[in-house]
Structure formats: C-alpha cells, structure tokens
Amino acid sequence: MLRPLHPSAVPGWMVERATARRLAGDWRGACEVAGVDVEVDLAAIRRVHGDEVARRVEDDLTHLAPDLLRWHLPRRPDGRLRSDSWHPVALFPDGHALVVHPPAWFDRPQRITVRFERPGGTLRRATLDDSLLLLRERWDSRCTAQLRARCGGPSRLPFFTTGGERLDDDAVAGDGPEGRVEFIVQIDDEGRPADAWSAAGFDLEVLLFDPRWGDDRVDPAAFDPAAFDPAAFDPAAFDPAAFALSSFGPSSFGSAAVVRAGRRAAAVDRALGWLRPAHWWLAEAAGRVRWHLADARANAPWNDDPALVTPWRTDLAEDSGLFRVDLRGRCLVLDRLDGPRPRARLVATARYRQADAEREAAEVDAFGTVLDRIPRLPHALARRPAELDALRAGSWSPDDLHPLVHAALFPDRPAPGPRPAPPLPGTVRVHCDEATHEVRFRGGTIAVPHGPAEIERERVLETLGGRVAGCMAARDGWRDPAVRMHRRMRALRAELLARVWHGDGPAVLAAVEQGVDPHVRDERGRTLLHLLPWLSDEEGRRSSPALVRRLLDAGLDIDARDRAGETPLHVAVALGAPGLVRGLLDAGADPSAMSGGPNPRAAAWTYRPDLDFLRAIRYRPGR
Structure with a gap:
C-alpha cells in the first residue's frame, strides 16, 4: 500500500519555491531548488538537430514540475530514491530522449539528473522504466488533471466528493460513471x-x-x-x-x-x-x-x-x-x-x-x-492508481498529496500549505538500571540525570571492560555508533539522519537550532560535516553557509575522521559542489590530510574539472 513520503523527501519549502520559479518561467531555477541537475545544452541541440527539436525540448523543460517528478520517482523501502533504473520522459528524432537519472548509488546525495541523450550503451546496465513516457501527469504540469480521469472520475474522484470528503456507504455505487467505477471496485475488493x-x-x-x-x-x-x-x-x-x-x-x-x-x-x-x-x-x-x-x-x-x-x-x-x-x-x-x-x-x-x-x-x-x-x-x-487505493484505505489523507495532485483530485478543497518537518523531541525516556530516566537535548549537548560521581563510576566500569548502558549509552552512542543506545535514541538518530539523506538542509538546521546535539555520527562514523554534500538550502544551493557556520560554531572538528579515515573535505571533493569545497577550505580544512585504508589519498587529489583550483593548493609550498 502506498504510504506518505517522509516530510523531508519533498519538503514543503521545496514545493513552494520550485512552483514559484516555474510559474515565473524560470525552469532552471525551479530545477535547482528541487535538486534536479539539468545537463541539457539547448544551443547544441539547436545546432545539431534543428530549431524544432530544440523548441520541443525547451517546451518540455518549461512545463517540467521537478518537485512533482521527485515525488513520483521509485523509492527504496527506506524512502531514498532507487538507483537501478533510468526513466525517459519524452522521445525525439534519431533515437534521442529526455532521460531522468536517479542517483548512481542509493547512498549518494539524492539529486536527480536530466539529460538529452540516446538511451543506449551504458544505460543498458540499468533497468528501463518507461512509465513516465506513458504517465506524463507524473511530471508535466500541463497533464496533472489526467489522473482523476485515470481513477475513473470525470467529475469527481470515486468514493469522494470534490471537497475531499469520504462518501457514505449508501451514497456510493449510484448513477453515473463514478458510481459504476465504485461498484466494480467494491466487487474486486x-x-x-x-x-x-x-x-x-x-x-x-x-x-x-x-x-x-x-x-x-x-x-x-x-x-x-x-x-x-x-x-x-x-x-x-x-x-x-x-x-x-x-x-x-x-x-x-x-x-x-x-x-x-x-x-x-x-x-x-x-x-x-x-x-x-x-x-x-x-x-x-x-x-x-x-x-x-x-x-x-x-x-x-x-x-x-x-x-x-x-x-x-x-x-x-x-x-x-x-x-x-x-x-x-x-x-x-x-x-x-x-x-x-x-x-x-x-x-x-x-x-x-x-x-x-x-x-x-x-x-x-x-x-x-x-x-x-x-x-x-x-x-x-x-492497475488502479495508487492514490485511489491509498485514499480509500486511509493510509493517505487528501492533504498528504502533492499540491498539483491535490488540485487535480479535489478541486473544491483548499490547497494545503507547506508543512515543515515536525520538530524532533527534546526529551527521550530510556531505561537505566531498574528505572526510567529522561535524557534531554540542551544547547547542543545531551544532559543526563546523573551526578559527577555516578558518571565517574560508569567510566571506571567501562575502563575495566564493562559495557555502558542506559543514560550513559544514550550520550556516548549519539557520538559513537559502536555504542548501542536505547531503541528510542536510535529512532531519534535515524530520524535526524533521514532528513540528511533526503537533503533537507533547513530541517537539519532547525534541529540544530532547536538544541539537538550536532555531534551525531552515522553508522560509518561520519559527522554532519561529512554529510554536507547531501544537504542544500532553501535556494537549492548545495553549500549552505549558514549550516557550515552553525556546525563549526557548535564545535565540530573540521578535520574529523570517519571509520575510513576520511575527513569532511575528502567527502566534499568526491561528492560535493565546488562552493562546499571552497567553504571547507576557508574554514581551515587540511587539503593534504591522508585517508586511511590500504590505498590512502589526500583530500585534494581529484580529477574533477570543476575543482581545478585544488591543484594549486595541493602543490602550495609549506602545505
């Protein structure tokens, strides 16, 4: 059964800003806000394929709703985009197509790439999913009204009023095409x-x-x-x-x-x-x-x-x-x-x-x-559209839908406003010995209800080979993934990291401002500084100066090491934008730091053409 997306998968600020730019005719800005990289050279298309093909490509890009596209791309059970498929959305002469690519790997930043290319060669290594060619209402702002017709409702969504209210059982299966659809669906169910x-x-x-x-x-x-x-x-x-x-x-x-x-x-x-x-x-x-x-x-x-x-x-x-x-x-x-x-x-x-x-x-x-x-x-x-079954089953409410889908299915219902990700809880109850204590986030630290003597006793037991548990495990495990925390603390860390994986920089910044300890590490020992390539701000920029400054002010180490011995600069050079690399260098990151493992490499070693400025830093005397 279709379930609502994570609030940070397509956050409200992304939908609102991408829609505003799209309606203003700035399709490139809309794609930037929605985390969609458009690698399409219209001038080259016009030169090689002619004005008509270039006009058609630009027309499709103008009406591309990138937030709606992100909403409907296939996802893994953990909510991240699937990386094993490619999605053509429009065909053009000589075997070319406008093709949508999810991230190359599931654990890469959740950015989508749109290219004008021939779907052959290396694309055969992934699975072709051509459903977006047949269902333009999943990405084209001109076609969203087709969804209601596909659900079987010329004038209203079956089983619902135009205002989104569920019809009573005695009001369904009546006259008209919607009643016929309701009768057929009931028999099938x-x-x-x-x-x-x-x-x-x-x-x-x-x-x-x-x-x-x-x-x-x-x-x-x-x-x-x-x-x-x-x-x-x-x-x-x-x-x-x-x-x-x-x-x-x-x-x-x-x-x-x-x-x-x-x-x-x-x-x-x-x-x-x-x-x-x-x-x-x-x-x-x-x-x-x-x-x-x-x-x-x-x-x-x-x-x-x-x-x-x-x-x-x-x-x-x-x-x-x-x-x-x-x-x-x-x-x-x-x-x-x-x-x-x-x-x-x-x-x-x-x-x-x-x-x-x-x-x-x-x-x-x-x-x-x-x-x-x-x-x-x-x-x-x-098949029946998943929205119809999810709304009937109650796993979705009308306001859980994307605004364009909401307007198509329920034209008389007020549009829902942008909903930010809910704040993380500031207090977590954990089992400690034979009692239940409250662990609190205060000013970027984790406060436990134990005095210095009790904490010192736990440290002595740990030194003697004991395993920390309860409140001390909650505090230590937040910064060390090798320490097993209480399940509620693990759930809280998973929720914070989910916002990181989805790239919701404003939600992560709000959590840090709320007082959540920013020294969290994921299962690979990466800090939030390591995970900056996943995050973008409300303007779609992949290097958020406000978040970088906030993390550094909170005391995060600019050259902290993860389990692979890599610093945040290593990860930024591999996956981040040039602006993020420059920001880390300006903050004092060491470009000559070597990673661990059998094949160590310096943070500045890269063949990326957009990071040519690293070569001068790499060979700078005294570094």
Whole structure:
C-alpha cells in the first residue's frame, strides 16, 4: 500500500519555491531548488538537430514540475530514491530522449539528473522504466488533471466528493460513471475479480495452451459471459451471494460438480486478483501504448550501430487490436477494447518463455500472432492508481498529496500549505538500571540525570571492560555508533539522519537550532560535516553557509575522521559542489590530510574539472 513520503523527501519549502520559479518561467531555477541537475545544452541541440527539436525540448523543460517528478520517482523501502533504473520522459528524432537519472548509488546525495541523450550503451546496465513516457501527469504540469480521469472520475474522484470528503456507504455505487467505477471496485475488493471483470462489461475466457497447468487449476467453464449484464444492473436488487454463485454453473448447490467448479473459479480468481486493474481505463491505456509504439518507431536511430538500437521493440503488432497484461505465470489478452463488449482471455504463458512450435501454432490460431508480439500494457497503466487505493484505505489523507495532485483530485478543497518537518523531541525516556530516566537535548549537548560521581563510576566500569548502558549509552552512542543506545535514541538518530539523506538542509538546521546535539555520527562514523554534500538550502544551493557556520560554531572538528579515515573535505571533493569545497577550505580544512585504508589519498587529489583550483593548493609550498 502506498504510504506518505517522509516530510523531508519533498519538503514543503521545496514545493513552494520550485512552483514559484516555474510559474515565473524560470525552469532552471525551479530545477535547482528541487535538486534536479539539468545537463541539457539547448544551443547544441539547436545546432545539431534543428530549431524544432530544440523548441520541443525547451517546451518540455518549461512545463517540467521537478518537485512533482521527485515525488513520483521509485523509492527504496527506506524512502531514498532507487538507483537501478533510468526513466525517459519524452522521445525525439534519431533515437534521442529526455532521460531522468536517479542517483548512481542509493547512498549518494539524492539529486536527480536530466539529460538529452540516446538511451543506449551504458544505460543498458540499468533497468528501463518507461512509465513516465506513458504517465506524463507524473511530471508535466500541463497533464496533472489526467489522473482523476485515470481513477475513473470525470467529475469527481470515486468514493469522494470534490471537497475531499469520504462518501457514505449508501451514497456510493449510484448513477453515473463514478458510481459504476465504485461498484466494480467494491466487487474486486470483495475478492471476486472475475465478477468484477464481468461487471465492467468484459467477456472472460480461459485458454489452456499448456496442459501441464491442468484442468483442476484453470477451467474454461469457470466463466459465464452472460453472468452479468451491465445494462440490466439494479444496485438496489444486487445480491452479492447470488452473484458469487452465478459462476458455478447450473449444477445444484452442494453437489461435487459445484464444489469442483467453485475450486476452479477460485483458482482463476487467484490468477486475476493480483492485478487489481482499472477496467474503465484499459481502452485509454491501450491508446497510449499504441501512440508510444508509433512514437518510438518514428524516432528510432537512423544508423545501424548496435549500441544505439532503441530499447523499445518495433516489431510488435500494435495494429492488431490486441494488448496483453502480464500476470504471475499467466497473462491477460485484451481485445475489442473500442467496442461495446470488450474481451479478456486468461492464458497460461509458456514455461520459462520457451514456446515450442505447437504452442506458437496454438497462439497464432487463437490470436493471429504469437503472444510475444502482442504489445504489453504496463502495470502502471493497467492497475488502479495508487492514490485511489491509498485514499480509500486511509493510509493517505487528501492533504498528504502533492499540491498539483491535490488540485487535480479535489478541486473544491483548499490547497494545503507547506508543512515543515515536525520538530524532533527534546526529551527521550530510556531505561537505566531498574528505572526510567529522561535524557534531554540542551544547547547542543545531551544532559543526563546523573551526578559527577555516578558518571565517574560508569567510566571506571567501562575502563575495566564493562559495557555502558542506559543514560550513559544514550550520550556516548549519539557520538559513537559502536555504542548501542536505547531503541528510542536510535529512532531519534535515524530520524535526524533521514532528513540528511533526503537533503533537507533547513530541517537539519532547525534541529540544530532547536538544541539537538550536532555531534551525531552515522553508522560509518561520519559527522554532519561529512554529510554536507547531501544537504542544500532553501535556494537549492548545495553549500549552505549558514549550516557550515552553525556546525563549526557548535564545535565540530573540521578535520574529523570517519571509520575510513576520511575527513569532511575528502567527502566534499568526491561528492560535493565546488562552493562546499571552497567553504571547507576557508574554514581551515587540511587539503593534504591522508585517508586511511590500504590505498590512502589526500583530500585534494581529484580529477574533477570543476575543482581545478585544488591543484594549486595541493602543490602550495609549506602545505
């Protein structure tokens, strides 16, 4: 289930400032605030590809909502951006595309890069995710209103009013297209996906091309296309029990035939239930895939260089009217999507994708082509939008949505204001011996409720080989990751570091100003000075002078060592902006400091062209 993002993943100040700059026509400034590096040379594109291509690229960049893009990129379970995929958002002639790249590694600064390039060569090492080509509402400010239509609501979001209020149970499944969607979704949520397909007007069939699946698992008789007539549906007379039994055939209830038919129908339901499709949207989704395939074919590379071959297949039969949705071990083949009675055929796919001649002949006989040449509907298009399910389940509230999505789904609801990350607690209760004590953050230090004599006793026990615990572990573990702290202190450190990983410099600065001890270290022994390359300020600058000054004023060592023996300058040279490197040098960082490990290196050793000024410092006499 979709859950709200961490408050610092796309903080309110980022959305507010990026939106203001985008609306003012400053798309580069909007991208800078949102942590998006645009490596696009419009002059070079105009010179090589012509004015029309350059105009199209600039038009897409002008309407790019970088904060909305950051919101919708795939994320790891810990909330950081996934680094194993690349995302084209628009195609251009000769195989070029506007491509979005997340960080190269998950533990790198969470900055996004946009390039105009040919999606081939080194990009093949990562996974292609072309959902943003098909779902422009995820990044294009001109298309955000399409999300409500994809949820099945021409005039309102199903199950909700235009003001964001949840409809009562007796008010759903009424007249109109939204009521029909609500009725279909309710049937699907009751665990009857086959009946939901019938309620959506689809003729359902089961084709057995592989006898090894067995008739006991999938039975063509499990579906009766006439079991549900949408035109004759009366919500007041709807009987779920009777409707559930309509797929069991005409045999008398309680007989062995009915039990067997029920088991077969349950097997089919299991095959269908994993998808949770947006039945009402499949025809439009097929149209988007058809357009995308035509666009990919028209913009394919003009030469035969194998490194530049388009990653999108151009041998698919998109004019056949057939589309497939892959399931687990099976697939659904959809056709007649533009007609009054579309059809969905459940097919067992070839084992290990090894179809023999007999299997291929059966596929051609049934579909006119082999399954492998039928265009696929991505799950991102075929499934119900995650926002609809999350809002219905209550894991999201309307105000948890991105403002552009909020305005598209709930046009009559006041827009939520920017919400800063909540303040960190200033007091943590920990178990100490047989009591529970309060550990407090005061003025950048951790205060424990113990006198000097008790603290000295704990130090003596530690010297003799004992392990600190309780309040002393809370104070020592904050600055030394090798010391195990109480779980509440570990959770507090994880929350502070999460704001660092997401790059929310204002939230980190607010926590330090609040009194949180800034001498925290992560699991690799890095201080906040080491982690400065991850942070940016409210203007999008990757070197925040206010945060650097605040950390130095708090007493952090400019040449502190992490577990790898690296200083903050080592990390800044490897990952930071030139302004941050200059700021650390001005603060007294030692450019000749050597790292640890079997291959030590000086902090100033780098081949980055934007750090050429380090070469003069490196060879400066006396350093």
